Amino acid sequence: MADSKIVACPNCGKSVEWTPENRWRPFCSHRCKLIDLGAWAEEKYRMPVAEDPERMEERDAGEPPERSGR
Numbered sequence: 001m002a003d004s005k006i007v008a009c010p011n012c013g014k015s016v017e018w019t020p021e022n023r024w025r026p027f028c029s030h031r032c033k034l035i036d037l038g039a040w041a042e043e044k045y046r047m048p049v050a051e052d053p054e055r056m057e058e059r060d061a062g063e064p065p066e067r068s069g070r
């Protein structure tokens, strides 16, 4: 019974055997896995930090007072 499955490495597209021995699946190698994870992390870092919805509301409702001091 051949239970192995061939998948494409998400990073380089190389054919990878999906086996229990392949610890980097679905990637073809440790390197490809690191590269993919790195790209993912980078995108995550680029996202603006989510603030509390309550805080956002507060900021929306109260406009900053105009400086009309002379």
Ligand SMILES: [Zn+2]
Pocket: 009, 010, 011, 012, 013, 014, 027, 028, 029, 032
């Ligand atoms: Zn690869």
